[in-house]
Amino acid sequence: MESGRIGTRDSFGFGAGLADYAELFIERGFRVTSDDLLHSWKDFIGAEEEQLRKAASSIESVDVTPAGRAARFVQANIQYPGSSFDAILLWDILDYLEPAVASRRSVA
16 A cells, blocks of 8 residues: 555545545545535425415415425435445535434335
């Protein structure tokens, strides 16, 4: 092993700013995957608002509680098999998401 190398590990970064640190992790043997969760959240909210407009004129029922919205967001945007990553870097992303989303502990 090279000096300073941790080994082959998989890490996942949520949010902007990972590019600043990606090289550091890559140099140490991590495979880096990233997702801008705030961008995904913005897109999700836009789609939710459209769905609510459509549901208002139909008999379709939509769970508009924070927990319901959080469950749909996580289900649609955070789908990775268990043990896919050795590390997950959240930075300050949880500060910007709705509490119901930030506090979810599992996708199931």
